[in-house]
Amino acid sequence: MRHAHTVEQVRAAEAELAGQPLMDRAVAGLAATCARVLIRRRGRVYGSRVLVLAGSGDNGGDALFAGARLARRGAAVTAVLLTPERAHPAALAALRATGSQVTSDQEVGLADFSRADLILDGIVGIGGSGPLRPAAEPYAHQPRRGVLVAVDLPSGVDADTGEVAGAALRADLTVTFGTHKPSLLIDPGAGYAGPVQLVEIGLRPPTAPVEALQHDEVAALLPRPAAESDKYKRGVVGLLAGSERYPGAGLLAVAGALHGGAGAVRYQGRAAEEAVRRHPEILLTAGRVQSLVVGPGSGEDTAESLDDALASQVPVLVDADGLTELARRGPRALAGRSAPTLLTPHAGEAARLLGGDASAEQVAAARLRHARELAARYGATVLLKGSTTVVARPDGTARVNSTGTAWLATAGSGDVLAGLIGALLAAGLPPFDAAPVGAYLHGLAGRLAAGSGAPITASDIAAALPAVWRDAAQGDRPQEGRPQGRRAGNVAGLGD
Numbered sequence: 001m002r003h004a005h006t007v008e009q010v011r012a013a014e015a016e017l018a019g020q021p022l023m024d025r026a027v028a029g030l031a032a033t034c035a036r037v038l039i040r041r042r043g044r045v046y047g048s049r050v051l052v053l054a055g056s057g058d059n060g061g062d063a064l065f066a067g068a069r070l071a072r073r074g075a076a077v078t079a080v081l082l083t084p085e086r087a088h089p090a091a092l093a094a095l096r097a098t099g100s101q102v103t104s105d106q107e108v109g110l111a112d113f114s115r116a117d118l119i120l121d122g123i124v125g126i127g128g129s130g131p132l133r134p135a136a137e138p139y140a141h142q143p144r145r146g147v148l149v150a151v152d153l154p155s156g157v158d159a160d161t162g163e164v165a166g167a168a169l170r171a172d173l174t175v176t177f178g179t180h181k182p183s184l185l186i187d188p189g190a191g192y193a194g195p196v197q198l199v200e201i202g203l204r205p206p207t208a209p210v211e212a213l214q215h216d217e218v219a220a221l222l223p224r225p226a227a228e229s230d231k232y233k234r235g236v237v238g239l240l241a242g243s244e245r246y247p248g249a250g251l252l253a254v255a256g257a258l259h260g261g262a263g264a265v266r267y268q269g270r271a272a273e274e275a276v277r278r279h280p281e282i283l284l285t286a287g288r289v290q291s292l293v294v295g296p297g298s299g300e301d302t303a304e305s306l307d308d309a310l311a312s313q314v315p316v317l318v319d320a321d322g323l324t325e326l327a328r329r330g331p332r333a334l335a336g337r338s339a340p341t342l343l344t345p346h347a348g349e350a351a352r353l354l355g356g357d358a359s360a361e362q363v364a365a366a367r368l369r370h371a372r373e374l375a376a377r378y379g380a381t382v383l384l385k386g387s388t389t390v391v392a393r394p395d396g397t398a399r400v401n402s403t404g405t406a407w408l409a410t411a412g413s414g415d416v417l418a419g420l421i422g423a424l425l426a427a428g429l430p431p432f433d434a435a436p437v438g439a440y441l442h443g444l445a446g447r448l449a450a451g452s453g454a455p456i457t458a459s460d461i462a463a464a465l466p467a468v469w470r471d472a473a474q475g476d477r478p479q480e481g482r483p484q485g486r487r488a489g490n491v492a493g494l495g496d
């Protein structure tokens, strides 16, 4: 599990360890990583050109101290001070003691930015607020050929949310201290971080408000049939999906559910004839179900299907047309539910559910905030789809998934996901497990289907599910180059 803590939690955990050399530990890890990067790229640290961008706080201090360590190994280090009168005094003295160049001339800094082998972004860390200050902003747009290592997090990214208010520095690698920050796991911020390396400094933060399941946790959660299993023990999922206008959505939801480990799929949409022709194993009769999926391609049947689903005593997943209808009815429509409800909107549907309080673009730019807001308003678990999938509970706890690939953005992809998660719900997983496990498998299936990069169809995603399920069920740690998260292996050799 990757745990991500808020700035407030990090500060409190740091306060508990007052007097311990936290900064030394952070700097040692940071400098060791930078040295490894230089050795990989240039064969040695000695003679490498290193640029330190140092802001006014401890983040700048970390970068300056790390620069001093690299200078002592023979690197040619230049430090550019963004706020010269407030640079970390001890760290600046340590760097000066190595004879390294220190300047506050941003023209020099920008020129060095383009030339350096390695750049340390120590402009601002967890003490940041708002967009980058004017002195720092040009670095976000400056071309470079070297590796940019973000210290703790990329400057310009909001630590707690991953929101990017203006420009931000795009890192090849982030070295973060003590714990992950939510912004390192959630886009758009995560997209600026590159692979993330965690340096342990002894912090003991409380329960994480944001976490990301990894291979082992997914393996532990995957339902497995036992010797005495029958279809009801494994779980029967009911699909209220597919209409005369949109029969394909129903078929894709069936495909997702069948590959999601359901004991049986009970199909109750208008594409029954075609569905049973393609998937002879499905049931068309009415009968007992342990979860319901309502909405994919429901078309003209949506209102009635949603009524039926919400009146049931089983977990219900509402997707697509079901969400549009739910947005029309508002949160009160879920008030009488005794069993869990899971909503799976994309940004546009989320905007609709929020009743016009945010646009789709605003939802996508502030994914965690809006997923939490929706979960709280509707009293339901919410899976917000997109470049990072965020699953939020009404109490604000969240799980994020980044196994996905942009190739997943294809028609019908969400229908497969709905069926898949519906099957996991039928197997008895609570929504807060079923949703991230489904997103994890779906993302990996998209990657597997796309291979080294090719357009895929939703049917390809469904077809790839058994292979990724097999792989995930083994629960081994992903090898280097195998996707554990979208970020892993982005830059060859930088992620370890």
Ligand SMILES: NC(=O)C1=CN([C@@H]2O[C@H](COP(=O)(O)OP(=O)(O)OC[C@H]3O[C@@H](n4cnc5c(N)ncnc54)[C@H](O)[C@@H]3O)[C@@H](O)[C@H]2O)[C@@H](O)CC1
Pocket (backbone or CB within 6 Å): 010, 011, 014, 022, 023, 026, 055, 056, 057, 058, 059, 060, 062, 123, 124, 125, 126, 127, 128, 129, 130, 131, 132, 133, 136, 151, 152, 153, 156, 177, 178, 201
């Ligand atoms: N809290 C901890 O447990 C530890 C923190 N460490 C380091 O300390 C950092 C936090 O240090 P600080 O609290 O001094 O805060 P920062 O160094 O993150 O930033 C504070 C300064 O940045 C400026 N600033 C704020 N927003 C800005 C923006 N948008 N653009 C440009 N400048 C901006 C402010 O003037 C402020 O003085 C961490 O990110 C980490 O690098 C580590 O040394 C290890 C331990």
Ligand SMILES: [K+]
Pocket (backbone or CB within 6 Å): 059, 121, 122, 123, 124, 125, 150, 151, 152, 153, 154, 155
């Ligand atoms: K930084």
